[in-house]
Amino acid sequence: MDNRNEILLKIICEGGEHSVNTYRNEYRSLMALIKDRFYSDGFGECGGMGRCATCMVRVVTAQEISGMDRNESSTLSKQGIIDPCIRLSCQLFVDESLHDSTIIIFDNA
């Protein structure tokens, strides 16, 4: 496999820190990756429609990641979220822009 496509993430959940290796297009979204590797119940309840906000994460990265579409910003603002580092993981592609980032999963799922 081509190492240039490797994407390394640090995922922090329930006080634990996990290193995750993945590849572009291995998962359709960051939410799908998290659900597959860490959570099942209560996370990503709307299945990636951008409506439930149960897939919220904090993204810490030096790189610029994709902007929010209207659906994501509307769902986050309904939750009172104005911090641009807090995103709906179902709306984020796992691509090079997330390489070397830290993803913090809230314990409210």
Ligand code: FES
């Ligand atoms: S899975 Fe519901 S908003 Fe992301």
